[in-house]
Amino acid sequence: MTEARKRELERTVSIIVFVLLTLAPIFVRSQYPFFVLCLAVINGIAVMGLNFIFGFAGQLHMGVAAFLGIGSYAFSLAAVKYGWNWWAAAILSIIVVGIFSLFLGFPTLRLKRYYLAIMTIGFQEITRSVLMNWSSFTGGVFGIQNIPRPSLFGLQFTDNRLFYYLALILSILLYLLAIRIERSRFGRALRAVRDDELAAEAMGMNSTFLKVFAFIWCGAYSAVAGTLYASFQQYVSPELYTSAYSFSFVSMLVFGGIGSVPGAVLGATALTVLMELLRFMKQWYLVIYAAAIIVIIVYEPYGLMGILTRMRTKRLAAAELSEGARDASL
Amino acid sequence: MNVAVLVQQLINGLAMGCIYSLVALGYTFIWNAVGIVNLAQGDFVTMAAFLYAATLSNKLGFGFGLSLLGVAAFMSVFGMGAERVVYSPLKDAHPRAVMLSTMALGIFLSNLYIIVWGPYPVTTAGPFGQGVIHFGEVSILKQNLFVIVITGILLILQWLFFRRTTLGKTMRAVAQDREAATLMGIETHRTIAITFANSSILAGIAGILLAPLFMVSVDLGMVGSKGFASCVIGGFGSIIGATVGGILLGTIEIFVASFLSSRYKDAIVFLILIFFLLVRPQGILGKKAGESL
Numbered sequence: 001m002t003e004a005r006k007r008e009l010e011r012t013v014s015i016i017v018f019v020l021l022t023l024a025p026i027f028v029r030s031q032y033p034f035f036v037l038c039l040a041v042i043n044g045i046a047v048m049g050l051n052f053i054f055g056f057a058g059q060l061h062m063g064v065a066a067f068l069g070i071g072s073y074a075f076s077l078a079a080v081k082y083g084w085n086w087w088a089a090a091i092l093s094i095i096v097v098g099i100f101s102l103f104l105g106f107p108t109l110r111l112k113r114y115y116l117a118i119m120t121i122g123f124q125e126i127t128r129s130v131l132m133n134w135s136s137f138t139g140g141v142f143g144i145q146n147i148p149r150p151s152l153f154g155l156q157f158t159d160n161r162l163f164y165y166l167a168l169i170l171s172i173l174l175y176l177l178a179i180r181i182e183r184s185r186f187g188r189a190l191r192a193v194r195d196d197e198l199a200a201e202a203m204g205m206n207s208t209f210l211k212v213f214a215f216i217w218c219g220a221y222s223a224v225a226g227t228l229y230a231s232f233q234q235y236v237s238p239e240l241y242t243s244a245y246s247f248s249f250v251s252m253l254v255f256g257g258i259g260s261v262p263g264a265v266l267g268a269t270a271l272t273v274l275m276e277l278l279r280f281m282k283q284w285y286l287v288i289y290a291a292a293i294i295v296i297i298v299y300e301p302y303g304l305m306g307i308l309t310r311m312r313t314k315r316l317a318a319a320e321l322s323e324g325a326r327d328a329s330l
Numbered sequence: 331m332n333v334a335v336l337v338q339q340l341i342n343g344l345a346m347g348c349i350y351s352l353v354a355l356g357y358t359f360i361w362n363a364v365g366i367v368n369l370a371q372g373d374f375v376t377m378a379a380f381l382y383a384a385t386l387s388n389k390l391g392f393g394f395g396l397s398l399l400g401v402a403a404f405m406s407v408f409g410m411g412a413e414r415v416v417y418s419p420l421k422d423a424h425p426r427a428v429m430l431s432t433m434a435l436g437i438f439l440s441n442l443y444i445i446v447w448g449p450y451p452v453t454t455a456g457p458f459g460q461g462v463i464h465f466g467e468v469s470i471l472k473q474n475l476f477v478i479v480i481t482g483i484l485l486i487l488q489w490l491f492f493r494r495t496t497l498g499k500t501m502r503a504v505a506q507d508r509e510a511a512t513l514m515g516i517e518t519h520r521t522i523a524i525t526f527a528n529s530s531i532l533a534g535i536a537g538i539l540l541a542p543l544f545m546v547s548v549d550l551g552m553v554g555s556k557g558f559a560s561c562v563i564g565g566f567g568s569i570i571g572a573t574v575g576g577i578l579l580g581t582i583e584i585f586v587a588s589f590l591s592s593r594y595k596d597a598i599v600f601l602i603l604i605f606f607l608l609v610r611p612q613g614i615l616g617k618k619a620g621e622s623l
Binding site: 108247254301 | 596608
């Protein structure tokens, strides 16, 4: 499939997903499914972030929830404890997570092999432990309550529906940004490093710098997701940011299609909704979902986007064939 | 602080460290054979712990020896099965894909345990219960001494197995150069399956040794991350490094918990890991391998 065809498919998929997300609230009346929808949008932002480091740079990141948590807490503490303006607190959250990403990313990503996986697993544990035990600052197990909702141009986002559309607009903007980054020099260099680090270095690329940069982008997206999450729930507590949550982000990316920005949004939306639909199966749903992830990795390494790409290629080939047949009959 | 307490904690630390070493060795053998990290290793430990505590010991009333054999047999079959499912179909794919599938296997297993063994932590007395041995002022949990002795025996057995038996030698050959081993007529695939079985048995024994010391719950899977950290601290891919790294990590952990802060012990252990990544990424015993792929 040519690059142009690929972009066309990506555009179609993303438009369909975002249009569905825009229209979905019309069909949702009660609170709970609405909460799920909002979660789907927020997860989508986090998974787009994960795609920078895992999809483009090829580094397994197992601690997205920790970065999301730091983002949530940085925002909530600034907004609640120190009474910062919502937007200022949100920007602070991005800066804080960015700094964490830089200081953790540099020592780990200058190394080859899979050190990022263990570092992020460890960091996840450190974060959980600190959020839980540093009660005087983080509120301990009770977390932080009364987290504010934003206001913009005199518009108050206290209504869930309004807040949902704010999150969705942010998600679309972040999607466009991610696509820009993917197609920039930086994005191409990053994929070169992923595919063959030695060759990329021989071409004069600084692989450490590129990977750290991707990791910081991942952190920034996680911070936005964390901020929106905290502000939507108006409550944060350490139990939310578990390694299980981190694993589910990885699964969403695998499900949607590793290395594809529309795949990230598609995977996050589809899995978040699907997991809610399967929740009646209690513990079984996680077992089935984990088994499904193994099946996807084995049979369809590029997830839903892989399937769609193949279907599209087949359709195009069939169309060309019939066109050829028509030409011949004329 | 007096010397008796110090010695006591040192032995507790060594016991914990022995368990981490077993887990770390499991990672190392698989890493050396196929170049992947089995992210479900911690859940393998949990499985053995549940199997021993909830089923074999508490329900069926098996003694320790019989349980050990039972768990080892089960884990070897399970390890080969796991290889079939998560490694074998992906052996030509990028190692990343295999690590993802092992991660998914971990999620699968840890949720399956809750279905099979229930959501509540299980306790078991183990062969010695809360029995304590006194050496003058020093009093030590018998189970902890037992852990050290069993691990010692197991390490010697592993060493003999890899040095003296044909199977062990073939496994080393495959780890050194898979292609050359295949050319020499070694059935590489079978050998890799046996490597997985061996690693699973080690995880299983770690699980049974751990079960009487802790409450058995899915949270035990954390031992897997600690074992992974041990590998990094000792030097990834080095067998002696994994052993030393594990013992060191366990000892540090117990000392941190008893003299610094028990709440932050896991956090501090992982901070040490990050410190190692920063100043000595090749680990204590690693060659300058940190930079090679």
